Amino acid sequence: MTTTPALPVRTRRVKTSTVVLTAVAVIVGAGFVLPAIWILIGSFRPNAEILTTMSPLSWHLVIPSEVTFENYVHLLVDSGFARALLNSFIVCIASVAIGLAMSAMAAYALAVYQFPGRNLIFAVIVISFMVPFEAIAIPLAQQFTDWGLGNTMTGLILPGVANGLAIFNLRQYFLGIPQSYREAAMIDGASEPRILFSLYARLSGPALTNSALLIFLGQWTAFLWPLLIVSDQKLQLAPVALAGTFGEHAADYGQNFAGTIVLTLVPAVSMFVLQRFFGRLSIGSGEK
Amino acid sequence: MASSTVTSEPVVAKRRRAGRRPEAGRQRPGRRQELMWAAIFLSPAIVALVVLRVVPTVGAVVQSLYKAFPGGIIPATFHGLGNYESLFADPNFVSTIVRTLVFNAIINPFQIVLALLLAVLFTQKIPAVGVWRTLVFIPITVPIVGSSIAWGAALNPEGPVNALISALGGNPQPFLTSPDQALAGIIMLASWIGIGYWMLFLISGLQAIPEELYDAAKIDRAGPIRTFFSITIPMLKRPLLFVLVADTVANFVLFVPVQLLTQGGPQNSTTLLMFDAYRTTYGYGSRNLGAAEVVILTVIMIFFVLLQFRLLREERTPR
Structure with a gap:
């Protein structure tokens, strides 16, 4: 001093x-x-x-x-919003489940195996899924309608399962897992799917959480796609339903704001749940 | 090969190579099986890629080359580049393209300069900095449908924003109801979400700058502005470029606020390319013209995404 x-x-x-x-x-x-x-x-x-x-x-x-609480009561009881929320949940959960499995498989193949054209396939997959979905949503919606997927859950779920960043993240994470783990598992007689789903997936809790979040949020906030592919009110998703309440009764802001809060809180809670779920699965990585 | 071993994770790289070597001896049967598994594991992603990206893109290109007749009884005929010609001959479409470009030339630098300034502010040593930072993040969590509705209400001519302007002694503004201000209103509400979002990336970039550089600047008696331009900006080049491109990609397909609040108006002042493609296809029922617009939009997107991918790849290599 x-x-x-x-x-x-x-x-x-x-x-x-x-x-x-x-x-x-x-x-x-x-x-x-x-x-x-x-x-x-x-x-x-x-x-x-x-x-x-x-x-x-x-x-x-x-x-x-x-x-x-009258705004929430109006929203959830009197309008079709509760049903739209349930639809959104189903679509999100199905998309996360399918999307994670698909991304993990692709990421595993691109991280573990050596084969000609590996980097090219990786680049093509990531680049094409990075082109914002909205850009090609209109022609895709026309295709889906031609294939009879308009007004179906499948039609709502499918475009959300493919996420380039999810594959990118998982592959980066898988590259950090030592090959010796995989070799040890192979010597123990584990099959390739078993190595992926019981070894790599278990070691990759944080990356799986991130990817699940990306897919979940993408579907939860989707607006253009459900607007294009669904005309049946019973199948409509929450964001479009919320926008519908905005158009119908001019200036029922109470209900609009209540819907906004519900749509905001659900991902926050889901993030927390996902983190707990995948956090438990992760048993940590690192070779001694 | 030897030079490429100087990566950020040399130990892992070395281990991986060492781990692979014994495999080389018993390569033949294992290798074929590996290829088979690679194909099996990759096939769902490749099918999704083809169905969800290639088919609609090719479909849009093909459709954009045809001309349908109203009523749909006569089959569509091949029209070559006719749809593109009539689009670019239409002054309304040309102004939509110009407007979309101007919109991006304003909103992206605007959001990123503010995101950068806030990122610098929120990495200073100030009391409870995490709290103030979190307040800026909160708008990210509000889905864009909700924030569009709320800002629509807030920018109402009799809404709280005008109340604030009046309280400060200004004149009430028409905002979304005026052709001169509507696009600025859209920029404002998109930035309420965007600034906090891109700030996240820049903050992590700032935190990666070694403290010693700032200490050295202090020893050299560099002032805060000089330090900002000689150390912060150059060291932040990569995250900044990445954020700029990613922000551009996102803003080129901005759709919800336009669809919800202005429907492209008043007087087309908020008609951006994405909304125009939607309106041409569904509002006016011109599938082929709409497809041509989608193709134009997609070409612009692919350009920026390729740029973004390059930047992402560089991000992985050491500084």
Whole structure:
């Protein structure tokens, strides 16, 4: 603690800059979160109050006069949203299951075996699945309708199972698993599928979680595809159903906001569940 | 070969090669079996690739070369590049292309500059920095249908954004109802989600920059601005380029807010290529013209995705 005359001045300068930076960080953070808070609070207040408190600016914008669940009740009981949520769940879970199996198999083949054209196949698969799906959704929807897949669960699920980043992630992870593990398993007489599903899959918890999330979120937030492929309301998925409630009753913001909160919370909860599930499967990697 | 062993994970690489060597002796029968398993494991992904990507792309290309007649009784006839010619002869379509390009030339730099500034801000040593950072992430979790509806309400001429502007002494704005401001409104709501999302990538890039470089800059008495341009930006080049390309890809197919809030209007001011392809195909029922638009969009996409893939590949090699 030797004090030089310059030191106190400098600490004070650092402190002012920290104060300014903190103030900016708080303001920016508040600015980003405020619309989300408005949605959250709006979902728990009477619908009419959302409209009356919009303008002029006052604290009532985010302070409700009463807390009510009527928006959620309307949404889940009276409209078809509950059914759409269930459809979305089925589509997401099926897509994750099929997509993970497919991606893991492809990633395993591309990580473990040496064969001519391996890198080319890898590049083609990843590049073509990285072209945003929306770009070719319209012609694909026409094909699917021609094949009789319009208004079917299969039609909703299939496009979501293929995810280039999922294959990319899993392959990167598999490349890090020592070959000696695989050789040991082969000496023990394990078949290739067994090595993949009981050895590699078990060692790859985090990569499987990431890939599952990618597939899940892709399907959960899908809007254009269900809009194109499904016309039957009974089969419709939650985002399109939510957009439908927006169009139907002009300015039923309470119900819209409640739907938005439900659509937001489900992936958050699912992420948590997935992480627990795959976290348990992972037994850690590393060769001693 | 020897030079390529200097990778970020030399130990793993060496081990893998060492592990493979004994296999070489008993190669013949095992090798054929390996090829068989590779084919079996790859086939679902390849079938998906063909059915979900190749078939629709080829289908769109073929359809874009035909011309159908209203009513569908007379079979479609081969039209060559006629659909493309009539698209580019249509001033509305040309302005859609120009608008889409201008939209991307604005929204991508806008989102990335702000994402970069915020990433730098949220990696400074300030109290409770994680909390403020999380607040910026929260919009990412809101699905775009929900955020479009909410921003539609917020940008209502009698909505809270105008209330805020009035409270600050400004004049209320028409936002989505004005041809001059609607696209800016779409940019705003897309950026509410996008900035936080791309910031995630840049923060992890910033955290990978060695602390010693900043210490060295401090010793050289470089100020914060000089440090930013001489150390942060060059060291962040790869994540920045990757984010720029990935953001561009995402914004070229931005669809939900346009479909939900403006339907391309007012006066076509928010008609972007993706929405136009949708409207031409389903709204106007011109499958062939719509297919030509899809092909144009896909060509642009493939260009950017190839660029992105190059950047992803480089990401794996050591700096």
